[in-house]
Amino acid sequence: MKNKVATIIEDLRSVQKPRRFQHILNVSDAAKQLAKKYGADEESAYLAGLLHDLAKPYDAATMLKKAEAYQLTIDPIYRSDPQLLHGLVGARVAQEQYGIEDRDILNAIAYHTTGRAGMSRLEKIVYLADYIEVSRDFPGVDALRKAAFKDLDAAVLLAFEQTIIFLIDRHKMIHTNTIIARNDLIQKRKNRKENNQQKDNYEYQ
Ligand SMILES: [Fe+2]
Ligand SMILES: [Fe+2]
Numbered sequence: 001m002k003n004k005v006a007t008i009i010e011d012l013r014s015v016q017k018p019r020r021f022q023h024i025l026n027v028s029d030a031a032k033q034l035a036k037k038y039g040a041d042e043e044s045a046y047l048a049g050l051l052h053d054l055a056k057p058y059d060a061a062t063m064l065k066k067a068e069a070y071q072l073t074i075d076p077i078y079r080s081d082p083q084l085l086h087g088l089v090g091a092r093v094a095q096e097q098y099g100i101e102d103r104d105i106l107n108a109i110a111y112h113t114t115g116r117a118g119m120s121r122l123e124k125i126v127y128l129a130d131y132i133e134v135s136r137d138f139p140g141v142d143a144l145r146k147a148a149f150k151d152l153d154a155a156v157l158l159a160f161e162q163t164i165i166f167l168i169d170r171h172k173m174i175h176t177n178t179i180i181a182r183n184d185l186i187q188k189r190k191n192r193k194e195n196n197q198q199k200d201n202y203e204y205q
Contacts, residue, residue, distance in 0.1 A: 008050050024053055026133035034125040038152050048108040048126045055090035063089060077175050084175055087113040115160060115181035124156045131159045157185045
C-alpha cells in the first residue's frame with residue numbers, strides 16, 4: 001500500500017499542474033482528518049483524495065471520448081459541460097491504472113463532483129475535503145470548515161447549497177445528481193429528527 005501511494009504521488013507530480021498537485025495533496029490530508037473524526041478508514045480516504053482529480057487534466061473532447069470508451073451514460077448536462085465527467089472517468093482510470101477495486105473508494109472518486117443520493121460516509125468525506133482543503137478561498141469557506149468537523153451531513157448539505165447558489169448566479173446548469181443528493185440528505189435528516197423525537201416521547205411515557 002505504501003509503495004502504491006508513493007508511486008501515485010510521483011505520477012501525480014509529473015502529470016498534474018503544480019497548483020492542482022498541491023490541491024490534490026491538500027484534499028488527501030483533509031480527507032484523512034475527516035476520516036479520523038468520523039471513524040472512516042483513513043487510508044481509503046487518503047487514497048481517494050489522491051485519485052479524485054485523476055481525470056481533471058483531460059480536455060472536453062478527450063473527456064467525452066474516454067466516457068464513451070468506458071460506456072458511461074452521458075446525459076445532456078454532461079454533454080454540455082464535459083468537465084463534470086471527471087469524477088466518473090477518473091474512477092475508471094483509477095481502476096485501470098492503479099488496480100483500485102474497492103467500490104467505496106471508486107464511488108468516492110466518481111461522485112466527488114456532483115454528489116449523489118445515498119452517499120457513503122467516505123463519499124461525503126471526499127466531497128467535503130475537496131471543498132474545504134486548506135488552499136480553498138471563497139466566501140463562506142471558514143463556516144464550511146467549521147461545519148465539516150461538527151456535523152458531516154450538515155456540512156455536505158451546506159456545500160450542496162453553496163454549489164447550487166454558485167451555479168444559479170452564473171446561469172449554469174445544475175447536475176440532477178446534486179439536486180437529488182440534496183433532497184436525499186434533507187429527507188434523511190428529517191427522518192432522523194423524527195425518530196429521535198419519537199424516542200424522547202417513549203422515554204417520557
Ligand atoms: Fe474534481
Ligand atoms: Fe478537486
